[in-house]
Amino acid sequence: MQIEELHWFTVLCETENVGRAAAELGLSQPGLSRALARLEAEIGAPLFDRKGRVLTLNRYGEAYLAHARRVLGEAEAGRRAVAELASPESGTVAMAFLHTVGTWLVPRLLLSFRAEYPGVRFQLIQGGSATNLAALERGEVDLAITSPRPAGPKLAWRSLRRERLYLAVPVGHRFAQRRRVRLTEAAAETFVANKPGTGLRESSEELWREAGITPAIAFEGDDVATLRGMVAVGLGVAVLPRARTYDGGVDHGGDPWLRYVPLAGTGGSRELGLVWRADRWASPAVAAFRESVLATAPELP
Template identity: 45%
Template structure:
């Protein structure tokens, strides 16, 4: 059953005359008649009562017309929505990102892009790195801002900039007034950390492994804001992005730079291999990549 046959049927139901309807549809009478007979064979009953050259919609036809009109309306609505989604100026981009990027990276990108394409809308979703990449793989997201580089050749990841990592310690901690600290000095510390599915936790584990120890994680969280609060409460130390981290003694956690060349995470944008196909997504993707290595992405 084709949508055009439903459209022909509803037109015939309105005019109840094959010749007039065929002329208005710009098709031949035999083509229209065959299409109606196919519909009737499919539903198993006549949809019209025939009276010489005239047709009269019967009770089965009335039922079928009501559903045909809804089907045509749904398809038309879907076409309009898809057109809006792919329009490079007024479409929608589904963007995922790590929660911590929601406080600086995402607002900066969207503010800059809205000046270029004010009609573009965004569906925003903050999540863990693995979840963002998984949603891109399954087309639930168009693009993702994540770290570290995801594994697999089914996605492509473009690095944008490096973000320095620091050590968060409670006020009054033995390392709070240090200018820098080496990762190896933390072997005996209690750590608070994000759960293992988060990219920052994976980087933390690698830093500690490279320094020759496994971090003793006493508390796990799913949000950086909670992580900072746990450190400020004296429950442990944590590795966190230097962006947005407090830097001086007081009621908050204290950020101390890490003296380790690997103490950084590379921010990147991930999409399906081959790049985005929808024009609206491709345009924003190109903009994001054009901002790579900018002082403020």
Template identity: 40%
Template sequence: MDTDALRWFQQVADGTTVTEVSELEGLTQPGVSRALARLERDVGAPLLQRTGRTLRMTRAGAIFKRYVDVVLHELDDGLSAVNDEMSPDSGTVVIAFQGSLGTWLIPNLLASFRAEHPDIRFELNQIRDEIAAPRLLAEGADILITTTSPRSDDVGWRPLMVEPLRLATHRDHPLAEQESIALRQASAESFVTLRAAYRLRRLTDALCQAAGFEPQVAFEGDDVPTLLGLVAAGLGVAIVPAHHTDVLERPSVRYLELTDSAAYRTVSIGWSTTRRLRPSAELFRTHVIATARQSS
């Protein structure tokens, strides 16, 4: 059904003449009349009848008009919402991010971005490491911020920063007297780690293997704050990202720099290469990359 004809019917039903409609729309009067006649055929009932020089609604027209008003109102709201979504200064950006980045990096990026673009909204989705990037983007994420960079032609990646890893120990632990440490010095310790599916756990295992030992895992958890709680209770040592040592203050925990050359993780941003980013999402992607460049 022609939405233009619905609008012209609405205008005529509200008292605008066919001549006035044609002048407003830049059309011929016969063209508007033919469109209204087609609309009546589509509906299957006469909607307008002439009374003297004026077109008035029939009973069927009055019934139909109530629904036309609702439909066109919803349509206009939908068009307005899409326009807002596609505007570079509004809309919603969907971000999927690794949980361990949610205490420092994501809040900092959002705060600096919203200072310049206060009307852009965000949908935040904390993800587990094992969920594949192409799947996340296919399910609606605009931007990924993670420490994994899988090879895929469907995903574009850009490194943002290198984050050192540190060894967390209880403050009364003998190792806590040192400012830095080689990981092999902790080979006899009990470790508290994330579960095997997490990227940080895989990094922990790889670092220990490179240092010549297999870690003795006493406890496994699902987030870094849990690991630090276990360390604070004296239940083991843990390899944690450096930024957590700044934002998660625990007086009973000491953080030692690791001198091992591979004791770091790379934080990256990802986006789909198979669909164009909405303007608001492209603005945020550009902001994240520029912020990382300024910080390096």
């Protein structure tokens, strides 16, 4: 049976007349009578008692009507839910992003977008680059902010900005007052780092390879805030972006207990970008947010 046949059945129940029901539905009387006959044959019992042109719902029909209305109600609720999700004014955007951009970049992007689309809801998750890309692959999120640029023919990527990386050291460290430092000079240092599978770990490993060093790693953590704490207490140094927060349009940076020493050379940065599945349909809300992010990118500090 089809959803429209259930709708026809409920209209018949309300009108108790094939002619009136057919006129209301814009159908021919013979066509509606044949549809009712098919439905009753599929159910295996008559749903109405017939007295001429008048139809009276019997006990089989009453039992079936309750379920038909429930199915129609669920179908309508599903239609409304999809329409709401797909609406550019009140839809939902699911996005994954790196831990390091959750305090400044993501708030900045949301602030710009929500000024124009206050009714759009967001489902946000934080994770490493591998976790975020896996969520994108499974269809759990529409967009991801990650680094470095991922490979894959189905992935679309747009660069947002380059983020400078530093050698983070405690305030009393021998490099703390340096204007810049080469990673080769830190070859003997103990490092703390993100766990493998994160974008920052990949960027760190790329810089270590370029410098020709294999550092000793004292600790591998899940988030950058923990790494900063470990650096502050002297457990090791780390390759990190500067701590930043976005508050009411002001971009703040720095940690009083750390020193961020710029890395000498050309590789002391990483590229942050927005990625999505090019082979998947994007709802109007997702498309609007994506365009907003790309339009905001040139304004990022």
